Amino acid sequence: MDELGERIARLVRQVIEERLAVGGELASASTPGGRRRPLVAANWKMNGSRAMAEGYPSGLRPAPGVELVLCPPLVLLPPLAAALRAAPGLPEVGLGAQNLHFEPKGAFTGEHSPGMLREAGCRYVILGHSERRAMFGDDDALVARKVRAALAAGLRPILCVGERLEERESGATFRVLRAQLTAALAGLGPPAPAPGELVVAYEPVWAIGTGRTASAAQAEEALAFLRERLAELFSWAWARGARLLYGGSATPENAAALGAQPDVDGFLVGGASLEPAKLSAMALKLSEVRAR
Numbered sequence: 001m002d003e004l005g006e007r008i009a010r011l012v013r014q015v016i017e018e019r020l021a022v023g024g025e026l027a028s029a030s031t032p033g034g035r036r037r038p039l040v041a042a043n044w045k046m047n048g049s050r051a052m053a054e055g056y057p058s059g060l061r062p063a064p065g066v067e068l069v070l071c072p073p074l075v076l077l078p079p080l081a082a083a084l085r086a087a088p089g090l091p092e093v094g095l096g097a098q099n100l101h102f103e104p105k106g107a108f109t110g111e112h113s114p115g116m117l118r119e120a121g122c123r124y125v126i127l128g129h130s131e132r133r134a135m136f137g138d139d140d141a142l143v144a145r146k147v148r149a150a151l152a153a154g155l156r157p158i159l160c161v162g163e164r165l166e167e168r169e170s171g172a173t174f175r176v177l178r179a180q181l182t183a184a185l186a187g188l189g190p191p192a193p194a195p196g197e198l199v200v201a202y203e204p205v206w207a208i209g210t211g212r213t214a215s216a217a218q219a220e221e222a223l224a225f226l227r228e229r230l231a232e233l234f235s236w237a238w239a240r241g242a243r244l245l246y247g248g249s250a251t252p253e254n255a256a257a258l259g260a261q262p263d264v265d266g267f268l269v270g271g272a273s274l275e276p277a278k279l280s281a282m283a284l285k286l287s288e289v290r291a292r
């Protein structure tokens with residue numbers, strides 16, 4: 001689909017979704033009271049097995065008011081989806097992918113199109129992750145194309161941005177965040193995607209898989225900054241409705257302190273998400289601090 005086609009498709013979808021919003025999928029981004037609904041997304045990265053996928057749902061516990069999304073390796077989606085359907089007493093758990101190709105089909109060996117992900121049951125897709133930026137050539141321009149393709153196909157991007165350690169130490173954090181966010185969202189709108197359709201995750205590269213979590217103050221400062229940039233790009237009403245996540249060595253131990261920050265709407269979890277009990281504990285902590 002060309003760019004004009006994508007815009008028209010998005011406009012049509014937005015109009016339809018706005019009409020269905022109350023009680024529909026769009027409403028899942030906010031609570032009936034209009035507050036942002038917390039979101040905890042699991043990024044399994046290239047981890048797991050069929051056995052793990054089949055057993056995972058039985059280790060999950062409900063966390064009131066918190067949306068849970070699981071992003072396993074693609075081949076594990078079918079057994080995971082089947083196990084989720086068979087698990088009693090679990091609220092709906094969303095599924096997501098960790099990457100996509102921006103074209104709808106074609107000779108792109110090893111890749112998956114947005115439509116294929118939708119058909120496989122994905123509602124979300126992680127894009128711009130620092131591991132893909134560093135190891136697979138996902139530069140700002142490519143991330144922007146992927147974001148547009150995801151939205152056009154009805155997938156919700158979880159757009160990752162974050163600075164490297166040397167960038168933080170040289171005082172470049174906010175310049176990097178602004179540049180990555182602006183580039184990834186270039187060419188979006190009008191119309192803007194609905195705020196529930198786009199999630200932004202702040203993942204400082206130095207905190208990913210290192211056990212060195214950003215402090216609650218650092219996470220809040222970065223996410224508040226990103227929300228302001230989103231307000232500049234779209235509007236304040238839009239930015240207030242969008243969910244922003246923290247990712248980088250987030251665990252049950254630090255979830256309450258991070259989750260208590262006003263601009264932290266949830267987590268994108270790597271290592272800890274491989275254990276459903278830990279992921280559930282984080283969602284529960286978030287649910288508790290939000291209930292206060």
Ligand code: 13P
Nearest residue numbers: 043208209248249270271
């Ligand atoms: P860790 O939680 O393992 O640090 O990974 C974070 C991450 O990269 C999630 O996308």
